[in-house]
Amino acid sequence: MTILYGVFTQGDFFQRNDSFCWIRPDYLIGAVIIPLTILSINAILTIFIMSLRLFPHFKISKLIRTSSTKINKISNKEARERAFVLFLVQFTLGVPWLLQYFTLFEPKATAWHFLFVIVNGSQGIIILISFIYRCYGTYKSYHLQKRLWT
Known part of the structure; x- marks a missing residue:
């Protein structure tokens, strides 16, 4: 658009x-x-x-x-972890749009512009880290269940 x-x-x-x-x-x-x-x-x-x-x-x-x-049913610990990952991803994706509003009416580079670039540039890394954390948790719970079955 x-x-x-x-x-x-x-x-x-x-x-x-x-x-x-x-x-x-x-x-x-x-x-x-x-x-x-x-x-x-x-x-x-x-x-x-x-x-x-x-x-x-x-x-x-x-x-x-x-x-x-x-x-x-999920445990309170797992619910907190899921909520944290959800918040982290949404925060990381949403903050650049919020920072953009602060940069709209300023013709010169300000701190808001630099924060926008830093947060926008770190989105991929933060999402990757949250994905790896989630995969690690799944891997750990799978092996724990596998050990209990044997």
Whole structure:
């Protein structure tokens, strides 16, 4: 949507004349605000769906799921770990969008710009670490169950 908006403005999209490569303030609503609103709505729905999948013992999950779906009980420790990973991933993905709002109206590089770059650049590493942590936990519980069966 932002790319189409930029194409249809025929290059005026980034023409600020202040040595700063960013969207002009008069194009912010169509180029930034509307796409971010769509992404925010998507994030809320995604968090809801992820919560249902990560925490199947919640009452709302029981109302939504059919009777043929088996709901496993999880321990408090596992629930805390899942909540932490969910929060960490969502925080890492959402903070750059929040920081972007602080950078919109400033024509010079500020601390918000640097924080945006740092957090945005670390997203992949943080998601990789949370994935490895989750795989390690699954591996450990699998081998514990395997040892109990033998």
